[in-house]
Amino acid sequence: MGKLERPVKISLAQGERQRNRVLTDVEWRQYIVECPQPWRDVANIIRGTGMRPGEVFCLRWENIDLSGSGGLIQVTEGKTRAARRMLPMLPVVYAALMVRYKESGKPEAGWVFPSTSREGHFNKDTAKDQHAKAIEKANHKAKGQGAKTLTPFQPYILRHTALTQLAQNGCDAFTLARIAGHSSITITQRYIHPQADAIERAFAPLAVASLANTQSGESGQVGTNLGTTENCETEDSVQVTGAKGGTRTPTGFPARS
Secondary structure, eight states: OOOOSSOOOOOOOTTOOOTTOOOOHHHHHHHHTTOOTTHHHHHHHHHHHOOOHHHHHTOBGGGEEOOTTSOEEEEOOOSSGGGOEEEEOOHHHHHHHHHHHHHTTOOSSSBSSBOSSTTSBOOHHHHHHHHHHHHHHHHHHHHHHTOOOOOOOOTTHHHHHHHHHHHHTTOOHHHHHHHHTOSOHHHHGGGOOOOHHHHHHHHHHHHHHHHHHHHHOOOOEEEETTEEEEOOSSSSOOEEOOOOOOOOOOOSOOOOO
16 A cells, blocks of 8 residues: 655645634624625525535435425435435525525426536535635625624535534534434544533533432432433342334425425
C-alpha cells in the first residue's frame, strides 16, 4: 500500500478556522436574508433537514410529499443504503417548497431546482457563488450598521449546524445517524459536542431518583423509559419489565389521489 509523501491539505473558507463550526441563530438570520434565490430555498432546506447540499440540489418533485400541513422528503440517491431515507419537513422547509411548487405549476415530476447547468439542476458552482454573495452583502450591511460582521464559512456548515443542534436538543446518536444518512455511528459522533451543562443534565434525573429513594427508604424501581428494573428483596436475580415499542419510519409515499 502506498504512502503519502505529505499530509493532505483541506482548504477552509477565508476566515474559517475549523470544520466543526456551528452557526448561531444570530449569524443564521444575518446570513439567510441576504441569500438570493434559489440558494435561499436550498439553504433553508439544508438547515432545516440536515441534508447534504448535493442531495438538495438534485431533489425531484416525485420525491416530495406536500400533503396536509406538513410534508416529507424522500432521499433516493446515495453511495450507501443509509443515505436513502425519509425526512420530515420543518414549517420553513414546507413553506419554501410549497411556494416553489405552486410557482412551478404544481408539477408531478422533474427537478425541484431546474437550471441550464450541465446537470440540468442547481449545482455546487452556482451555490458557491450565491453563498459568497450572501456573506458579502451581510457583512456590507453589518459594517454600515456598526454591527459584528459574519465570519466566512463553507455551505456544508449549514448541515453541520442542523445536525449539531438536533444532538444538543436531545437526539440520540443512532437516530441522528438515520437523519444524516450515515452508514457508521462513528461519523455521526463529529456532530455531538457535549458541554459541561449537558453532561450535568444527563446525571440530574439519576440524582433526583437516588435522593427520593434515600428519603423514602424504599427500594422502588430504577431505570428509564426504555425499560424498568424492579428491585427484589429476595436473593433472586432482578426482573426486567421490558421496553415500550417504537414506531417505524415510512419508506414510501401514500398513493397520490
